[in-house]
Amino acid sequence: MNEWGTPDWRDAAAYGDVKRWRFDRWRWEFYRRRDDLRAYFDAHVEETLQRRQRYAGKDGFTVAHLRPNEPGFTLDAALEAGAQFGYSSLPNPRIGAQPMHLIKTHQHDGVRYDLGGVPFPLAPHEEPLTFDLDRPIEPQLAHAREVLLSAQYALHGKPLQKRRRPKKWLGYLRALDAREAGASWAEITGAFYAEKLLDRHKDPSGGYCAPPPQAARDMWLAADALRFKF
Incomplete structure (x- = not known):
């Protein structure tokens, strides 16, 4: 692991069992590799620590004792962080395996409401979703489908219906970490071609050869886009 908690890009196994990652974990892995998110966290972590010192050890403040290097620590809620990154409480980007409730793209309080406005807890097999009526519906439905299928996979250990697997996402993360x-580019292309993450290219003679170095650059560009719009 480097300073930002990212593995050696040459070893796919170092990333862990990514087949069990839910949609929100994938999003967090891309977003925590953003320079602006990292800088925001480091710029505000000290003020959060100072503010929480007065509550450490007191009843009802169960997270006040957490340190920044522990999973579950977050910056105090900030509207600007929510608008910029989509997280109401920003976790430490040096830690990938954060509690799932902190990295959900749809922030919620773990309850739902009946028509009378009475709250009751969610069952283990239920997943809450919210929709923004000021945004186009179709992209939200597509996103909701990915969230539900990913949650279903995590709950049952296998998808209950055929789903689109994020086959390229691990390669994308590794490309970001490699750079x-x-x-x-040549080093990344060579390593990924050996692992068959990059396909052969057709040469002018009509045969096939290893992809050019810009193949890795193209993969990185696709990965970089996901860091800002997953």
């Missing part, structure tokens, strides 16, 4: 580690 951050200083790897060249």
